[in-house]
Amino acid sequence: MLTVSVILPSLFLLLIPSISSLCNDAPSCIAKIRRIATEPRHFWFGEESNSQCHSSSSSSQCWTPPSLAPFHSLGQRLFRVRTFHDEYLRNLMIYPKMTFRSPTDTYRGCDHDWTISNISVIESNPEMEGIQPFITRFKPEISWHGLMFNDEFTLALIDVGFGTLNWLVEDFPRKTRTLREYSSSDNFRSSPNPLALLVFKKGSKPLEISSVRDNQFNLQSFMEKNELEDNLIGLSLLIVSTDPYAIERQRLKGGIDNCHSLLIPKLPRSSRVLSLLPLDEIDSWISVIYLQPQVTTRFCCRSIRLKEQSIVVDPIGITNISSISVISPPLVSSLISIPPTPSSSYRIPRTFVALEDSLFTLVLIDSQSGALHWMIIDIPQSILAIDVRMGGVERASYVIPVGEKIGSCSSFFFILLQQSTSLLSIPPFCRGICHDRNTFRLDIFSQRYNLRIRSISQSTHCNDLPYAYHLSASHPLYGSPSSTLAKREEKAKESCKIFQLDSTPSCHNLFSHSNINSILIPSLIILNHLIF
Template identity: 45%
Template sequence: MPSRCWIFELLLIGVVYSLCPDTPRCIERIRELVAGPRTFWFGEHRRALCHHRNANPVECYSPPHLSAFHSLGSRLFRVRTYHSEYLRNLEIFPRITYRAAPGEYRACEHDFRVKNASIIEGDPDMAPVAPFLVRKKPEITWHGLDYDGNFTILMTDVGFGTLNYLVVDFPRVPTILKEYEGCDNFRPQPNPMALVVFRKPKKELIVPKGENFNLGDFMLQNDLADDLIGLSVVIVGADPYAIERQRMRGLADNCHSLIKKKVVRSPPSKLLSRLPLEEVSTWLSVGYDHPALDIKVCCQKVQHERERIMLDPLGDSIVSAFATFSPPSISSLKVPQTAYTNYHRTARTFVALMDELYTVLLLDAHTGKLHWMVVDLMTADLLDDASEKGNTKASYIHPAPADPAHCWPFVFLLLAQPRPLHSIDSFCINECEERNRFNFEEFKQLNGLRLSAFSWMNSCYDLSFAHYVLSRQALSISNATFAQERNARRSLNKALQGESQRVCQAFSVSPTQKCSISLTSLTTTFPIFSSILISILFLYLLF
């Protein structure tokens, strides 16, 4: 038992151990970090990465009024040339401690769960921390802190230029003038949040308003130029929590970066592994409506409330084939761009304004078979639901697996068109060899298309779909046997029983166990038939 306790203590100490060992060395590291011109995403290297036509608009986003500042120091104090004199009076190194709590959140149409809580300390050499873990106010202290002192503490997101926390009369009688907000960094490169400590102000503090926080102006307005005595940083990475928050604000949509990582790490199919992921620039939302069910099939009762199912490619993305008879809703969210590197800070709209026409494809993710094609979708068509808009060149074929208790992957593609495609030939209405031979790569190259977004699903032959299949077969046999002799009817019914046994065995039902299909289930599946007709049908099949 003592050895186990000792191990636990070591682990705990390892969690809270600070990379920076003492105040003088910490201050020196802060000075170096603040002056570095290429440390963060807004560094000098950004010019080469972002000032060209093919720049990634999400990763290259920068508030326009901050684009000229490349070091942490120049961006913090809003000066083109940073000088170490700004930190001439540094004498303390504030310790920033987050007691991260577990939790759950939904982002990019997927449910995320953070299980492991930890203790995080801000440090100039820290590894980037997930925004979800620093969403709550930290504890702040430093070596030799006078608890009867009156200091002013503020935190600012240096990358985005916002005021994230402001407290006066700390720690004696702390008064919060700006509630704490975390950093919602949506890009893969780390973003710094700075904590600044001032001596007690000489006059009543003028609190800045608006989102654009200028530390240099704040210091001049409040006569604090000689009172900056402490500086520390929290280096924040990206996570789905921050990506979703910025997406909802209308600043940027980087959900597609998560699905791209998943495909690179573990592609669900060969077709997905061949997609030109470097072209993908937005997220594709796909939703199916699952009808309400209260049925009995294969000796099992199945109940399901009416539900809108949004595809979840970041998870398992499993959908009952019973829900996929009709085309899904299709939409794509993206914030409009200015030039090639910046986004408007306006209410969000859907799909880039620079691209005017789009094509939607639904393909078998293994064979490439074409299940659906709609071309010439306008930007406004993707505002909410594009399933009934555009020009349909290949009618929707139900995506479903052939074998009971199995799933099959299908992929949705959204492609930007350089020109209208209304003149291309239409495909056959139902199954045909032309659809089976469809080649996505050739079609894309021939028409000069660019992959904007994609998603996928696993369509599953579950009990709900099994009920539909067996009910449909029973109905078709009934229609075929009204004019036949009793022996012929018995033969057909025996074939139906054999098919029912085959299907139900896939769901672990013994072949000796006889299962019926409930009347209510048929009414649900085929609402065009009255309950009287269905009752007659089942009585007829008993002969």
């Protein structure tokens, strides 16, 4: 399936063409399913992936339910047998088609807005390319050749990769009764994941549903308890890829956090800072939220009106943020977890249990120079999901991350690192930008203190008109009132010329601090490399 991404200022538009069926008759489709079911390397849980993951530290790509780890082919994993043979599918005669119809819609995932558009009818087939989970969020239409309204079948939709029962109905279609509500596959990994739709003839007794309440669904046990061993007559496959919708759902419910996989391709490869960091260690997401103050004033004969609101940093869409919003430290959080060791990464899922010795460091650095703007050390694991400002020790006070040139935009990185021990022995950095901050090297700092990079986010801040007004209105008060006013007006005139706006003094409202939200009133650290 071909997917075309069009990048808008703060929105990704995913255009998805229609998918035609690759098998048009039941015998050919069933033959393909029989072949795929025996192949030991067809899907992400195959033998080759298994051998690679035993020597890999990538928990997001290698995680598998422990009870399913020994099974590598689709047939083995579906029936949970070490040796799969075609006898399990001996009675197949029906190929049930799953049809999805998804209207244009928008959702939020990994701090970014995504839109799915241009959806046509999509039908499942055994050799289809992966369909995005968001398109499968509503239950499909089920049909096959010869299906009659008065028929009564049992349908079970099983996520073969994750081992879960995603849908169970009986007496379909005559008096359809739902025993397990439909849910889509939250496939977080880049490799396609198979779901199997099974059709059973109506059994001789009512279904025993106690066996379907566990997260892990055992098909063999279900068939035995309900005397359905000889009743499996239909099977089809739905191949599901991944998308931000599934990745976000996994992250929020405490599963694997794979949002970083969407961000890594967006990071600027030209950055010298990033070129010195082991980006392959990144395995989780970090959220950054600034508070934009309310501003109502006039500057350069232009009206400036900003409402107070939270600004969520979008590192994927790379939306520009007015520097007036980054004057105060942001809320930073992460649903990070302690990864398993490489030797066990294939068998043990990640956990969100906070360990007493799990400490983290947050740094905010310039994306080009690497200059240090903020550092908090010894952040407890339990604080990460709330706000790093609530725990840890500040070793470098927050310096407004804004570029020197008025009218320009500059990028900055928020980086979260895992510590191996406490860093309280590190002396505090100077207040404001100084030599030690300007020459800060995160790569050397990480090596010296044995830090592992876990998360990264990027944010672009613009030295725009509202911030230029803030600089002029907040010019340090020294000398006589007349000299203070003169210096402020001089700064305002300079800014207005840069923006090619009217610099008439009567256009400015430089002393009316009441028109800026009170969060700007306290003494602020202005970058000392800005020339007033």
